[in-house]
Amino acid sequence: MIGDVVKRSLESPTVLISVADLLGDASGSRMPDVRAELLTETIARHVVDACPTSALTMEEHEAKISGRRHLLLNYGECIGCSRCVQISEGALLNTDKFSRCGVAKEGLIRRWDIQNRAEVMQEEPALSEAAKQIRSLLGRALNIRQVDAGSCNGCEAEITALTNPYYDLERFGIHFVASPKHADMLLVTGPVTRNMAHALKQAFDATPSPKLVVAVGACGCSGGIFCGSHAVVGPVDAVIPVDGYIPGCPPTPAMLLTGILRVLRGH
């Protein structure tokens, strides 16, 4: 009976995760991180060879200038397969803390100086104009329209989880809406398929300005494992302009939340 259902629900203890515990959390995402102090040229070469999506690369160009090689990790291309972690002799690990969510495209790339055994720090790119406008207009009361442009539905499963009692996205004043016409932000997943490219453009055009577009997942950021398929047009920014990127395969609810808030905040 309805009464039993409601009673059971009311009697259950709260499971809501605090904002402090959520932001920057990446447990379960399988995203790699580098222990710079353990990095060697040999390990770097091995992990680059093992990476199935070329998320890990060595910068040869840099070598010519300074005699130093950099290991580059593009999180936008990483599907979290953990091959690199398994063969890295401890120099790479699956991280539980990860903050490169909701960043500009260049912000997805980290680099390490192999000889120096240290990360090469970069400046964070500036906030997009649309983000500033939406922030001043709406604060954080954001309406999101999710568009699946060809995803495997892994990202959808995690976006759906954002509304469960652990994450409760609505506590931030953020809602999912049923039409692009009601939206301030499009949350776009998937490598854009040839068969969805037109519908994605139409959804973008139907969204009133100012609007934000966030590309979600390895596929949304770079095409992911589907790069180079004849039936795929490319990542989201091959079809519509993108303001922020949330990597991961799939990104966890905490990473999605971190990314959505960061695109709004801008830092």
Added chain:
Amino acid sequence: MTTTAYGASQSTFHQAVELLRAGNARLVSLFGSVNDDGTRRVHYIIDVDDCEYRILSSAVTGPVPSLTAIIPAAAWYERELHDQYGIECQGHPDPRPLMLHENWPPDIHPMVEDALHVPLAQGEYRFLEVRGEGVCEVPVGPVHAGIIEPGHFRFSVVGDTVLHLELRHFYTHKGTEKLFEKTPAMNGAMIAESVSGDNCFAHAVAYCQAVENAYEVSVPPKAQAIRLIGLELERMMAHIADVGALCGDVGFAVPAAYNSRIKEALLRASTRFFRTRFWRGIAVPGGVTHNLSPENARELSGIVTSAAEDFAQMARSILDTPSVQNRFETTGILGREAARSLAVVGPAARASGLKLDVRHDHPYGLYREIAIDVPGYHYGDVMARARIRIDETAVSRRLICDTLERLPNGPICVPLPSSANPEGVSAVESPRGELLYWVKLREGRIARCHIKSPSFQNWPALPLAMPGNIIADFPLINKSFNLSYSGCDR
């Protein structure tokens, strides 16, 4: 699993027809491949007496006769065969392109030619027109109102009542089967995991088993146990979430939220013990990548038990609610004969009187040593499909806890040979039903990988459950089948 392979023969088609007509035989899949000399081949997989997969294959040089008029379940397979390989199925009642939408020129067949950089074409897709006084068309999609995948539904209605529903899918078609080709066999599971993300472990295990069967490699017992735990956990999570979503679709928000919380508890347990929420990266050809200690096994068993008990009690209260009964019962009936003619699989089949379950019929891995209870209903309505999921969650919990209690010791992965050039097939019972991978390997790489997904099989049955229902019940009926768009479109 018993499989029988027939050699090349022009009478393969007639053998397939005879088998399918003779009695208890079911079309499992139909697909093409290319021989080493460049000629094309057609394969039929048929389940005989619910216990033996027979693979019939034959080289083809021209058109083949269509099976669809005799076996309606072949309809989409034959359209796919033409899209992919340009093999015409003569006499097909509906030869429209399936996965290649009108933005593709009609003479492109991506599995036998280079289809990169093909310029956009323009064409028209004609839906079946329903004429008559007061008949209206309602187009829905591909972009839907919720957080769901894209697809198009074309309803023909009179007032609220649906006369006809036509599906137009394959918006998420990613050329996945082609993408497998030339991929190292050890990396194939990564692609399999991205065929249908919410059932990614079932896809990964089915793929790995097909490769292992091809190389005739036995997976160590502990790896089999960990795979079983992952497969059943995935089923529990899918079924618990589905029952919640069904409540959400009749405006009963409290159990929808409650069930999403039970599912999240299981996702968090997976993160804790396996460092992954959806078990990605765990299955690899030869075994698994992550071990489980006896202490962690005990803890996991406790979490699974309390989640299953919590869900069972909530499910009882849900089914006792008269307004839920009113909305679920007699809604979206899929009759047994309709289900049989379209070779429907999974929970939808078991709710319509067809007792099919790969774990029982074609046991694999640890399931060979376990007796499986296969629940069944014959009403074929939303309620039956909800009950199946509730019953199966209890079965999964028992399987997980029994396995955790008797967790074997030993290695979790064995190396694969890479010299031979074999073919292999394997099926698993995914949360949505029979999921089969067929692989052909060449020097350690995949030469061909065919995926029979339960969603591809079951989508054509959804329109048969709609006529006579009101259009407002469509989200509920659709959810009760809960099919994957990406799994279907690939």
